[in-house]
Amino acid sequence: MKLYDAARAPSPRRVRLFMAEKGLQNLEVVQVDLSKKEQHSDWFKGINPLGTVPVLSLDNDIHIAESSAICRYLEELQPEPNLLGGDSDEKAMITMWLARVEQYLWLPIHESFRHSHAFFKEQTQITAWAPYAKQQAEKFMLFLDNHLSQHDYMSCDRFSAVDINVLCVIEFARVIDLRIDKLVNFLAWHERVKARPSYLA
Numbered sequence: 001m002k003l004y005d006a007a008r009a010p011s012p013r014r015v016r017l018f019m020a021e022k023g024l025q026n027l028e029v030v031q032v033d034l035s036k037k038e039q040h041s042d043w044f045k046g047i048n049p050l051g052t053v054p055v056l057s058l059d060n061d062i063h064i065a066e067s068s069a070i071c072r073y074l075e076e077l078q079p080e081p082n083l084l085g086g087d088s089d090e091k092a093m094i095t096m097w098l099a100r101v102e103q104y105l106w107l108p109i110h111e112s113f114r115h116s117h118a119f120f121k122e123q124t125q126i127t128a129w130a131p132y133a134k135q136q137a138e139k140f141m142l143f144l145d146n147h148l149s150q151h152d153y154m155s156c157d158r159f160s161a162v163d164i165n166v167l168c169v170i171e172f173a174r175v176i177d178l179r180i181d182k183l184v185n186f187l188a189w190h191e192r193v194k195a196r197p198s199y200l201a
């Protein structure tokens, strides 16, 4: 197996943390240099035509793109410690939270970044969209802060892939100057997840 990674990008970080939690760390890692647009090179487009990282390439030449699909594969490969749900109740709840976080946090943060940051200046940017998208993310952050006033973790009252996904996107959100500084429950959760050894992966 080979992981196509980009050290500073948030989506590959999801996979690295997921692997670290499972102790899956002995695989080949290839860094794709996003600043040099290596993701759009012919060789990488042969691996993922959409030109995004992460990608997990299997020994049978299957290339899995999308961090959620990679994590699903890794969970099947090594079920413990469980991160995507044990019984059907947990699987449903974690899937629900993953979908919420993807739609109401990752998407607006990415959109705000995409339409305001110099990294995308060669593409069409609708600058007025950026603050609106940021506001949408802020709304969901308040929802999460409220949820965390009753719970230590994002889903099922235990650490799961949902915590990994929120951690990666919320730390990335600094690039659009979006922070959890004033959200006390969110901050406490952040300290809790930062204390895990996987944090440095």
Ligand SMILES: N[C@@H](CCC(=O)N[C@@H](CS)C(=O)NCC(=O)O)C(=O)O
Pocket (backbone or CB within 6 Å): 006, 009, 010, 011, 012, 034, 039, 051, 052, 053, 054, 065, 066, 067, 068
């Ligand atoms: N939904 C995808 C998002 C992948 C993605 O957008 N990756 C970014 C890095 S975080 C990327 O490769 N960007 C390169 C570009 O947009 O040119 C996933 O979860 O894997």
